[in-house]
Amino acid sequence: MKKIHLRNTPEDFNGRLETYPHYIIIEHLASWMKPVNYLEIGVRWGDVYNLVNPFAENCYLVDINFLDITYTSNSKKFEMTSDDFFKIINPSLKFDMVFIDGDHSKEQVYKDFINVKDKVIEDGFVILHDTSPCDERMTLPGYSNNCWEAMLDIKQHHRDEWEYITLPFNPGLTLMKKMNINKQLAWK
Numbered sequence: 665m666k667k668i669h670l671r672n673t674p675e676d677f678n679g680r681l682e683t684y685p686h687y688i689i690i691e692h693l694a695s696w697m698k699p700v701n702y703l704e705i706g707v708r709w710g711d712v713y714n715l716v717n718p719f720a721e722n723c724y725l726v727d728i729n730f731l732d733i734t735y736t737s738n739s740k741k742f743e744m745t746s747d748d749f750f751k752i753i754n755p756s757l758k759f760d761m762v763f764i765d766g767d768h769s770k771e772q773v774y775k776d777f778i779n780v781k782d783k784v785i786e787d788g789f790v791i792l793h794d795t796s797p798c799d800e801r802m803t804l805p806g807y808s809n810n811c812w813e814a815m816l817d818i819k820q821h822h823r824d825e826w827e828y829i830t831l832p833f834n835p836g837l838t839l840m841k842k843m844n845i846n847k848q849l850a851w852k
Contacts, residue, residue: 796836
C-alpha cells in the first residue's frame with residue numbers, strides 16, 4: 665500500500681505544487697474561530713488573506729513586497745521583514761490566529777515562531793506552511809527549502825506549551841494550538 669504522503673504526490677512542477685489546497689483548512693479554521701487579531705507573515709498573492717479576512721476583526725499583514733491586490737479597511741499592511749515587524753508592534757497586542765509562510769528558511773521560520781509565541785492567546789493557533797515536503801525536490805530554495813526543519817526544533821523545545829499536528833499533503837501544513845500540556849478542557 666502506498667504511504668499516505670505519496671498518494672497525491674505531484675509528478676512534475678508544471679505550476680502545481682500542492683496536492684491539497686491548504687487554504688481551505690485555514691479558511692475553515694478562521695470561520696470557526698472568528699479571530700479578533702489575525703497575523704499573516706508572507707502574504708504574496710493574498711490567497712489565504714482573502715479567505716480569512718471576512719472572519720477576522722483585524723488583519724495584520726507582513727510581507728517584504730506587497731502585490732497589487734485589494735485590502736480591506738480592517739487590514740494593516742507592514743511592508744517589511746517579520747523581524748522588523750516584531751520590533752515595532754505594540755507589545756500588548758495578542759493574536760488569535762497566526763499564519764507563517766514568509767521566508768522559507770529553517771532559521772527564519774523558527775525565529776518567527778519564537779517572536780510570536782508569547783503574542784498568541786491561550787487556545788490560539790499558529791499555522792506553519794511547507795512543513796512536510798513530499799520529496800527532495802520540494803526542499804529546494806524557492807519551494808519549501810528547509811523550513812520544515814523548524815518544526816523539529818519547535819517540537820523539541822516547546823512541547824509543553826503547544827499541541828500540534830502536521831498534515832502530510834505536499835508541501836505540508838502544521839496546526840499548532842497554544843495550550844498547557846496538562847490542560848484538556850478549554851473551559852477549565
